[in-house]
Amino acid sequence: MPPRLNIPPVTRIVLAVLGLQSLSSIVIHRGRSNVVIEWLTLVPQLSLFYPWTFVTATLVEENLVSLAIAGVTLFNGGRYLERAWSSKEFAKFLLVASLVPNVLCFLLLITMFTLTRNEDWTLTTINGTIPLQISFLVAFSQLVPAHTVTLFRGVLSLRVPRFPLIYIGLVTAANLTPWISGASLPLAIFGFLTSWTYLRFYKTVFPDLDSSQPASMRGDASETFAFSEFFPAPVKPFVAALADQVFNMLVAMRVCTPFSQADISAAQGNNFHQRLRARRRKSGG
Template sequence: MPPRINIPPVTRILLVVLALQSVLSAAIRYRQWTAHSEIVIPYLNLIPQLSIVYPWTFLTTTLVESNIFTLSIACATLYHGGRYLERAWSSREFGKFLLITALVPNTLCFGTMVTFFAFTGNDRWTLMTIAGTIPFQISFLVAFSQLVPAHTVTLFRGILSLRVPRFPLLYIGLVALLCLTPMLASASFFLAVYGLLTSWTYLRFYKPVFPDLDTSQQASLRGDASDTFAFAEFFPGPARPFVESISSQIFNVLVAMRLCAPFTAADISAARGESTFVPRAGSARAEADRRRAIALKALDQRLHAATAGSASRAQTAPAPPVVQTPLPSASGPTVQTQPNVTTQNPMTTTQTGALLGETSYNPDGDDSRNNA
């Protein structure tokens, strides 16, 4: 039998909905296609002038691709990125992340199209289709930039090496180039920019962090205050001072509007201790290993004490009396029988008194505490 492909539940649902909605959109376009008009589906895709009566399109439009090329890229992105992030964050947190990174960029793009129409009076802006998994794709790149900020990807057999935080801007540049072709609409560029800002803001300030049980990290810690996840890290070195000055001013405005909260001393100290947060599964495993080591050590001490006590009692016990058993024949000799004293220790000991087979489990960080 071929090996079963293990796909987490939320990722599996995304792939199924993406395939169904994309096939449905293609079938409708095929049936209504004409050479003189452009087919729009206002009850499936988000179109500012027509979809206002279909509010669910603010979510459904994200899982609709209009051609086989973008559909293939979307399936590969959701399959690999979705499996990784859902296992690292849990299905609930991953679903919340997807909901935010789909709804907020689509709403902001909707407002941008309406604003352009208000200034220009051109209906083309309000009849433009806002669709595609672009917000998800760039959000995954931002999430990877938080999880593995120091990871380097080598392309073209070592000719080009890039750190993971460089990919979001490269992706926006690629989308901008494709918007000049019939493959992507102009709204895709705004979806990419808003997807970057939305995902970074949520991960930086709002996403709950799973606490590490081996440290004194607060259970209610949110966001990521590490320097490796600053917004300027997405830009090349020469542009970072300029980006840092602008982002600091914007952050101060958001704090004044009470949309963001400044990081506390505990947040900064926790971020300096670890560049990224520790997944919940790993922390629970570390805590279980630490408790198991303590339990095994206590069990060994009890077995050692019990063995030493039984050995000392056996050495101090008096010898059993000699029993004379007469034989049936009166003329025969008297037989003296003495029971053999055999002392079986539960576990043999060495000359230093240590138990044979003593379990010694020292996880990382326990050696220093035991020697203290």
């Protein structure tokens, strides 16, 4: 008897919506590459009457290759993160990682049209799981920051926090081809910034039951999840200095609250327990 696939509920729903919407898009586009589906994908000039597309367009892929990649990513990443965080917290993360990058990309395209008066900007389609894919990489960087992935039989070893920037580099290269939408690169960048900001400052964290920490906390104050940790060592000090200036400005505007030493200690301890629980759930313990 084949092993039963144990897919958590939110991941199951997301995969079903991805398949239904993407296959609908592929069928509609068959032999008609210039068709715009304003009720399925987000198109700045056409989709304001379809507000749900600001969220649902993220789960629309327009060819079978990208659909297969998205399906594998959401299946494996979704199962891991939903078990590590709970279904409720995972659903909130998906909502933020879908809605905010789409809105920011929408505003960017409108701004480019305003500056250039080129209507192509407002007819650019915004869709695809790119914001979710890079958001998963950011989330893994939080949960397993010291984990190293070895490639090509040991020739290349990379820590998990390096993957978001590598992903942005791959999207940048693919953006020079007709294979993906012109909105893909902004979506990758906005997905990276949105997911890190949410996990760093806003996501609710439930500490280990055996600890003396509060019933819940927000954000992740650990040094291993600082913004500069995603960058190579030579540029890390410059990124850290710039990030500190931006953070100080946000604190002055009362958008963010400075972390205390207690917050940092609690985050480090809680991250350890989160990673331990994730491993146990993955192994079925």
